[in-house]
Amino acid sequence: MSRLLINNAKAIVTCDACDRVLTGESILTEGPAIAAIGANLPDEGAVVIDARDMFVYPGLVNTHHHLLQAFTRNIPEIQSAELFDWLLFLYGVWTKVDPNFVYYSSLVAMADFVKYGGTTLFDQHFAFPRGRGRQIIDRQFEAAAALGLRFHAGRSCFTRGKKDGGLPPDELVESVDEVLTDSIRLVDKFHDPGQYSMRQVALAPCSPFSVDSTVMIESAKLARAKQVRLHTHLAETLDEERYCLETYGKRPLAWAEDCGWVSSDVWFAHAVHFNDGEIDLLSQAQAGVAHCPVSNMKLASGVAKIPQMLDKHVPVGLAVDGNGSNDASNLLADLRVAYLLHRLNSSNMAPTGYDVLKMATVGGARVLGRDDLGAISVGQAADLFMIDVNKLELVGALLDPASFLATVGYYRPVDVTVINGKIVYRDGHLTGVDEEKITKQASSAVAKIYDRVRN
Numbered sequence: 001m002s003r004l005l006i007n008n009a010k011a012i013v014t015c016d017a018c019d020r021v022l023t024g025e026s027i028l029t030e031g032p033a034i035a036a037i038g039a040n041l042p043d044e045g046a047v048v049i050d051a052r053d054m055f056v057y058p059g060l061v062n063t064h065h066h067l068l069q070a071f072t073r074n075i076p077e078i079q080s081a082e083l084f085d086w087l088l089f090l091y092g093v094w095t096k097v098d099p100n101f102v103y104y105s106s107l108v109a110m111a112d113f114v115k116y117g118g119t120t121l122f123d124q125h126f127a128f129p130r131g132r133g134r135q136i137i138d139r140q141f142e143a144a145a146a147l148g149l150r151f152h153a154g155r156s157c158f159t160r161g162k163k164d165g166g167l168p169p170d171e172l173v174e175s176v177d178e179v180l181t182d183s184i185r186l187v188d189k190f191h192d193p194g195q196y197s198m199r200q201v202a203l204a205p206c207s208p209f210s211v212d213s214t215v216m217i218e219s220a221k222l223a224r225a226k227q228v229r230l231h232t233h234l235a236e237t238l239d240e241e242r243y244c245l246e247t248y249g250k251r252p253l254a255w256a257e258d259c260g261w262v263s264s265d266v267w268f269a270h271a272v273h274f275n276d277g278e279i280d281l282l283s284q285a286q287a288g289v290a291h292c293p294v295s296n297m298k299l300a301s302g303v304a305k306i307p308q309m310l311d312k313h314v315p316v317g318l319a320v321d322g323n324g325s326n327d328a329s330n331l332l333a334d335l336r337v338a339y340l341l342h343r344l345n346s347s348n349m350a351p352t353g354y355d356v357l358k359m360a361t362v363g364g365a366r367v368l369g370r371d372d373l374g375a376i377s378v379g380q381a382a383d384l385f386m387i388d389v390n391k392l393e394l395v396g397a398l399l400d401p402a403s404f405l406a407t408v409g410y411y412r413p414v415d416v417t418v419i420n421g422k423i424v425y426r427d428g429h430l431t432g433v434d435e436e437k438i439t440k441q442a443s444s445a446v447a448k449i450y451d452r453v454r455n
């Protein structure tokens with residue numbers, strides 16, 4: 001069994017149940033898990049990393065993403081748009097999606113994520129244009145395996161197109177049967193419920209204005225039969241709230257509740273416009289939230305009531321959201337944004353820097369239904385990252401390692417990322433792939449897509 005000894009760390013921020021921050025201690029991993037933490041651990045047969053100048057953190061967990069958007073970033077025409085107009089423009093590009101588009105955009109975004117300390121990523125993929133191949137999420141699992149990333153795939157869909165009063169173009173709309181058949185195929189092929197699982201699948205119809213109630217109800221039944229989780233966008237914008245009131249005659253959460261979607265096996269992306277009663281309902285049901293502060297700021301969606309949610313013990317994880325509304329996959333950078341946004345909005349009620357770190361680690365893991373990762377403690381998955389803090393610009397900024405990433409911020413790739421006991425990124429190099437070759441292939445994939453979009 002492979003072993004890794006992270007020796008004599010300057011600080012280990014564990015995010016464990018006792019919120020321990022350890023100094024001068026070591027971590028020994030065996031296979032996929034953390035086997036021991038302490039001083040003077042044996043180095044026999046282990047790859048040893050000298051961590052005397054390193055801060056060590058649990059790997060970051062991203063609870064909501066759209067990897068395909070790595071190829072729809074920084075588009076001049078929509079820099080000032082809000083969600084609905086932004087989507088109406090992008091649907092035009094997403095009708096050109098095929099398995100190759102998704103493979104390379106996933107590699108690009110996943111690589112970005114891993115370089116900044118990311119170790120577990122959930123993606124919600126919704127674009128399955130007719131005639132362009134069904135093996136799209138299959139290629140995402142391939143990309144994750146190449147990088148060594150722990151990957152949770154969300155089989156999303158559009159079932160309510162323009163002709164039925166929805167927002168997406170009809171050519172991106174699938175039937176409920178098509179969605180459920182492919183969902184079953186993906187769960188049976190990829191979902192591993194076991195400890196330290198590297199591959200899971202969730203059912204994730206897209207949003208109230210792009211799906212119908214039937215696919216929500218049937219997905220909930222299927223998810224419970226298959227014991228997988230449920231995810232959707234909810235309460236992201238006031239436009240969505242108005243749409244729900246007009247179309248369903250109720251607010252977004254009431255509609256979701258009618259569909260059987262307010263439960264501890266569900267988590268919602270954004271959750272910006274929930275009122276106090278709705279936050280109480282989430283708390284009672286222990287339904288989770290993927291908080292996407294950068295996306296909510298970029299698309300002017302609003303500020304989620306995260307302090308109230310944490311106060312009521314709603315499970316909350318952090319997320320980048322899709323690349324198109326971020327425009328990166330750097331969750332490390334978003335720690336600082338989340339911290340500052342809530343300081344501005346809620347002053348001394350805001351989460352502390354350490355609270356935000358826990359949201360991005362153990363909080364995200366719980367939202368994804370994982371109790372086997374998210375903290376540095378014995379028996380947890382060996383997912384962590386390390387940064388060398390012996391740098392001129394950091395002198396005087398290191399008093400509180402637990403809050404450091406959110407309060408000071410860290411603006412460059414980390415030094416080491418470890419996933420499931422394997423070093424997947426070290427000293428600027430991804431260990432699983434030829435980065436130069438992939439950069440060329442991905443660039444040529446982007447050029448082909450934009451040729452298709454223009455012609």
Ligand SMILES: [Zn+2]
Binds near residue numbers: 065066233269321322
């Ligand atoms: Zn999203």
